[in-house]
Amino acid sequence: xxxxxxxxxxxxGIHQTLGKDTVGGALLLAATxxxxxxxxxxxxxxxxxxxxxxxxPESLHLNLSVGAWAADGxxxxxxxxxxxxxxxxxxxxxxRNFSTAxxxxxxxxxxxxxxxxxxxxxxLQSGSDALQGWAIPAATDIAFAVAVIAVVGRNLPPALxxxxxxxxxxxxxxxxxxxxxxxxxxxxFVPLGLALVPLAxxxxxxxxxxxxxxxxxxxxxxxxxxxxxxxxxxxxAGVLLGFMVPVIAxxxxxxxxxxxxxxxxLYDGLAAHFADRWSVVxxxxxxxxFAFFSAGVTVGGISGLLDSFxxxxxxxxxxxxxxxxxxxxxATTFLVTRLPGLRIDPTIKWVDMIGMAFVAGIxxxxxxxxxxxxxxxxxxxxxxxxxxxLAGSLISAIIGGVxxxxxxxxxxxxxx
Numbered sequence: 001x002x003x004x005x006x007x008x009x010x011x012x013g014i015h016q017t018l019g020k021d022t023v024g025g026a027l028l029l030a031a032t033x034x035x036x037x038x039x040x041x042x043x044x045x046x047x048x049x050x051x052x053x054x055x056x057p058e059s060l061h062l063n064l065s066v067g068a069w070a071a072d073g074x075x076x077x078x079x080x081x082x083x084x085x086x087x088x089x090x091x092x093x094x095x096r097n098f099s100t101a102x103x104x105x106x107x108x109x110x111x112x113x114x115x116x117x118x119x120x121x122x123x124l125q126s127g128s129d130a131l132q133g134w135a136i137p138a139a140t141d142i143a144f145a146v147a148v149i150a151v152v153g154r155n156l157p158p159a160l161x162x163x164x165x166x167x168x169x170x171x172x173x174x175x176x177x178x179x180x181x182x183x184x185x186x187x188x189f190v191p192l193g194l195a196l197v198p199l200a201x202x203x204x205x206x207x208x209x210x211x212x213x214x215x216x217x218x219x220x221x222x223x224x225x226x227x228x229x230x231x232x233x234x235x236x237a238g239v240l241l242g243f244m245v246p247v248i249a250x251x252x253x254x255x256x257x258x259x260x261x262x263x264x265x266l267y268d269g270l271a272a273h274f275a276d277r278w279s280v281v282x283x284x285x286x287x288x289x290f291a292f293f294s295a296g297v298t299v300g301g302i303s304g305l306l307d308s309f310x311x312x313x314x315x316x317x318x319x320x321x322x323x324x325x326x327x328x329x330x331a332t333t334f335l336v337t338r339l340p341g342l343r344i345d346p347t348i349k350w351v352d353m354i355g356m357a358f359v360a361g362i363x364x365x366x367x368x369x370x371x372x373x374x375x376x377x378x379x380x381x382x383x384x385x386x387x388x389x390l391a392g393s394l395i396s397a398i399i400g401g402v403x404x405x406x407x408x409x410x411x412x413x414x415x416x
Contacts, residue, residue: 025147083242110332
């Protein structure tokens, strides 16, 4: 990395990251609660009508409902930021060195595989339709997870937060891969091939240092529309666009970012610059709106809730998020660190790791998206998916939050 490049943007300061994701978690929670209130009161008709209202050009296969626009369109912004962060991690971040990255990478893989396995075991006798949702409990919602740690764990070891952030980034990559590979039925190769044209122009422009919104945004929208028309989930376009943006600050592609202690000018690469700008849109607009239009399940009172909990789909999701994440992350970390030369940071104790693993069971944004891809928006199974995701995430947050709160008091007592 050039000596005049500013520190890696995602890791400039843990307080900056915590602050951003705490706000994001609060907005997500507010949007979710509002959706649940509207869907279960006299405003349900208004809410459902708004969510199901369709608009857009049919000739471009874009006559979508508002809910679909939120899932396919707004989440593309979220995944664009994810793509930027992933590329930064692999080029100049925590994932560039194998010895540093292998433990959280393995933990993320275990945290994806074990929940999926638990879901499959719970639904083995329920038929192939139920098994379509195997990937639902595999995702971690970084905004909610980091927000929980920010609230209850201000005195926890910084290395624990870093481990969670790195794990969540890899988790996002695995979730993107699962969506692209397993939740794409028929691929139309003509629009997919055509999507390479605006994508290549976008890549050429950003490599040359172009930041003009009037050029880059239309290229991104065209790429997204063509990927959507190809049958591949359109959020993948966001990741591809993010991967095209250069990380290293060059003389041609860089943005001023203050000065160091000696007065030397520092620069950001375009990936850090775009991540800073678009993460605000993602956190404050895209993800909360997606949550608002996706989380509004009509529970139907106590009887409806009990009916959902009798469905193995919901039970598999809850078991996967609560038990699968905790077991998968902790057990995989334990096994990997038995290998020579691999270990977790010495400031992290195993009880801290267990608490963090439960917090990683908060699966929301991507879990709801995979649920919609698995069973279709508005189906009975989709409603049960939402109940399962919300219940599993809440239970995981409570268990992990209690463990980390106790540990936070312990660390706080040591500093007095």
